[in-house]
Amino acid sequence: ADTCIYIDEETFIGPGVCIEGPGNIKIGKRCMIAAHSGIYANSHNFANSLEPIKHQGVTRKGIVIEDDCWIGHGVTVLDGVTIGQGSVIGAGTVVNKNVPPLSVAVGVPARVIKSRISQSLWEEGVGISGT
Incomplete structure (x- = not known):
């Protein structure tokens, strides 16, 4: 099957970004996406x-x-991952x-440190889906 790298409108890709998509990337x-980040939609097996x-x-x-989404400088995104809106x-x-969605994640490995959902919207019952 053919593989696909799809990048939608108004998306910025900084210099030196590697997008390797044998497993499809959307x-x-x-x-x-800031400079020198890597997005790798494949991984090597090594069990044996x-x-x-x-x-x-x-x-x-x-x-x-x-x-x-805002992907900072030098971020690595590994295969099988979805980064929420x-x-x-x-x-x-x-x-x-x-x-x-609407998370701030940092570190190696990534860990979510906070949500971007504003407290006022949260109190009004407007969740991530906007309902």
């Missing part, structure tokens, strides 16, 4: 210590970066698991 609208890693094959789960990923972060 990047939404109005995202900002008697066989060269190079010969053990790869997985290709794919990556989704939803609309309006409106999320901010701090510089140098390694994203190895899903990030919920």
Whole structure:
């Protein structure tokens, strides 16, 4: 099957960004991806210590970066991850698991440190889905 890298409108990709998409990558609208980040939609199998890693094959789960995300400088996004709409990923972060919408995530590995949902909207019952 053919693989696809899809980048939607008004998305900025900084210099030196590597987008490697054998497992498919979808990047939404109005995202900002800072310089020297890497988005890798594949991973090597390495379970068998008697066989060269190079010969053990790869997985290709794919990556989704939803609309309006800001990916900081030098972030690495690993295979199988979805970064939810409106999320901010701090510089140098390694994203190895899903990030919920409207989150701020930092660190190696990534950990969500706060939500971007404003307290006033939260009190009015306007959740992430906007209902």
